Amino acid sequence: MFISYRLAEHSMNQMLEAAVWFWIPLCLIPLGMWFLVSGKAKNLGKVISILGLLLVLASSWTVPSSDSTAAGHLILSIIAPTLLLAYGVHGMIFGGNVPVGRLDPSARWSGLFAVLVSLVIFCLMHWYSFTPIWRDGQINPYWIVFWPTFLIFSTSMCCVASVGLVSYGDNRFNEAMKLAIISVVMAGIALSAMVFDGYLTTADQFRDYLWLSIADIFGTIVGITLAITAFAIVIWAYEKSLPLPENTAPPSEEEIKHVVSLAISHIGGEEE
Amino acid sequence: MKQSTPSWKLLALAAVLPILVLVSISVSFENDSHPESFKRFGNAVLTSYVVMGIILIGNLFFYADSRHRPLAPLVGMIFALAVGLALSWALISNDDLLLEANSGLRAQLLSNVVHLLVSGTAMALASILAFGMTFAMITGRERRLLFEEE
Numbered sequence: 050m051f052i053s054y055r056l057a058e059h060s061m062n063q064m065l066e067a068a069v070w071f072w073i074p075l076c077l078i079p080l081g082m083w084f085l086v087s088g089k090a091k092n093l094g095k096v097i098s099i100l101g102l103l104l105v106l107a108s109s110w111t112v113p114s115s116d117s118t119a120a121g122h123l124i125l126s127i128i129a130p131t132l133l134l135a136y137g138v139h140g141m142i143f144g145g146n147v148p149v150g151r152l153d154p155s156a157r158w159s160g161l162f163a164v165l166v167s168l169v170i171f172c173l174m175h176w177y178s179f180t181p182i183w184r185d186g187q188i189n190p191y192w193i194v195f196w197p198t199f200l201i202f203s204t205s206m207c208c209v210a211s212v213g214l215v216s217y218g219d220n221r222f223n224e225a226m227k228l229a230i231i232s233v234v235m236a237g238i239a240l241s242a243m244v245f246d247g248y249l250t251t252a253d254q255f256r257d258y259l260w261l262s263i264a265d266i267f268g269t270i271v272g273i274t275l276a277i278t279a280f281a282i283v284i285w286a287y288e289k290s291l292p293l294p295e296n297t298a299p300p301s302e303e304e305i306k307h308v309v310s311l312a313i314s315h316i317g318g319e320e321e
Numbered sequence: 322m323k324q325s326t327p328s329w330k331l332l333a334l335a336a337v338l339p340i341l342v343l344v345s346i347s348v349s350f351e352n353d354s355h356p357e358s359f360k361r362f363g364n365a366v367l368t369s370y371v372v373m374g375i376i377l378i379g380n381l382f383f384y385a386d387s388r389h390r391p392l393a394p395l396v397g398m399i400f401a402l403a404v405g406l407a408l409s410w411a412l413i414s415n416d417d418l419l420l421e422a423n424s425g426l427r428a429q430l431l432s433n434v435v436h437l438l439v440s441g442t443a444m445a446l447a448s449i450l451a452f453g454m455t456f457a458m459i460t461g462r463e464r465r466l467l468f469e470e471e
Contacts, residue, residue: 075438083379120435124442131446138453145460157461164450191439198443204339206451212335214455216328224458231454236339243347256347260355263340265440268365275366276373276401283397284384290393 067115071108077101109183119183123191126181130170137163171199172238175247188249197255197262200239205266207232363419365440367409368433374402409433 078101084094104111109122140160143152173179175196181189211228214221242255300308378398385391412419413429420429 079376079379087383117431117435120438123439127442127446134446135449135453138449138457141457142453142460145457146463147460157457160457164454191435194436194439195443198440199447201340201343202444203447203450204343205336206447207454208335208339209332210451210455212331213328214458216331218459221459224462227458228451228454231450232339236343239343240346243343243350253351256350257355259343259347260358261361262440263344264358264362265365265436266340266444268362269369269437269440269444272366272369272371273373276370276377276405279374279401280377280398283394283401286397287391287394 063112063114066112067117070104070112071115071118071121074101074104074108078105113184119189119191122183123181123189123195126174126189126192127171127195130167130174133163133170134167137161137165137167168238171196175242175250176245177248180248180250182249193250193254193258194262194265196242197239197259198265200235200242201259201262202266204232204235204239207235357421360419360421363412364421364429364433365437367405367412367419368437371402371405371409372434372437374398374405378402 077097081094081096081098081101084090084097086094105121106125106128107121108115108118109125112118137160140152140156140163142160143150144154144156144158144160170179174181174192181192183189207228211225211232214225214228218225239259243252243259246252247255378395381395381398384394409419409430410426413426420426421432
């Protein structure tokens with residue numbers, strides 16, 4: 050009786066720790082973003098979001114007993130190549146012909162190099178010893194969820210971008226071909242992972258998780274679409290139930306004079 | 322405007338075709354069926370529906386600012402969310418329908434949220450790569466002269 054009580058108490062403490070150090074910080078991230086987007090408390094929103102993100106990233110140390118914190122550990126593991134990828138993409142975009150915020154043209158090459166290095170790091174995380182290690186020398190269970198999902202979705206998105214550029218762009222065949230090549234490269238990496246074993250995962254495992262990743266991608270898209278549809282129906286039904294707005298009275302002479310004076314005061318410039 | 326309809330179909334095909342190719346190659350390696358994929362699909366649908374619903378309820382507060390804070394849309398959206406939660410509870414609790422390698426309902430629900438976090442991160446990163454490279458290609462071309470000066 051005493052032992053079972055102690056066990057229950059221990060389990061309760063673990064749940065409380067997981068809630069305090071992982072789940073609440075995870076909820077703080079969207080909460081901070083809401084504040085940020087609303088414009089009502091931008092600074093507070095930034096602080097809350099960053100604090101939540103830092104606590105989620107540190108959760109594998111603060112509450113190591115919780116299995117959920119493997120996600121925080123994975124995000125921490127991929128943060129360096131992710132930042133490198135974002136830096137590279139930024140350099141490639143703004144090193145080109147942009148009307149504002151233009152960088153030096155060499156930023157395009159350094160950006161391309163950063164993107165390639167980030168992709169190589171991701172590949173090394175699968176085929177070399179950079180694989181995220183979780184407890185007791187075991188691979189992080191979410192790495193094999195992240196990796197196929199990233200490869201499949203980027204293959205698909207680059208293919209969409211390529212076709213979109215040809216369909217909607219004006220004489221963009223060369224650029225579309227480059228995007229198609231990126232899509233083929235990503236598909237090639239996925240194919241290699243299906244054939245060759247990784248450092249801590251087998252090709253069989255990757256092929257199994259490929260199916261799960263596809264199910265994940267389609268499921269997530271369907272779920273998000275359903276939620277947005279429900280939201281649109283709710284708003285549409287409410288707006289439809291509202292009475293038509295009444296016509297306002299035409300402006301008085303005084304109001305017209307005031308508007309004209311305001312307009313005159315804002316239309317300036319000297320004649321040449 | 323006439324071009325938009327076939328283009329959308331083409332885009333949808335472009336999105337699905339690479340996935341189908343990879344699946345076909347995967348099938349050629351082994352003829353195993355993957356019953357767990359259905360469970361994953363179901364869990365992903367319900368989890369993303371509920372999480373997106375919560376985010377949209379948050380957005381309703383900003384919408385309400387311009388509408389004298391009506392309760393009707395909030396109640397409607399909470400009802401829609403409750404339906405999603407009830408479905409999740411019913412389908413996960415029902416024998417082996419949506420329960421994956423987890424001990425019970427609560428573990429499965431928490432696992433689903435974490436799974437969505439990871440797959441969402443992967444999809445966001447892939448989107449950064451795809452959209453970033455698209456814009457990089459667009460801005461990479463030298464400006465062309467539209468009109469020759471006479």
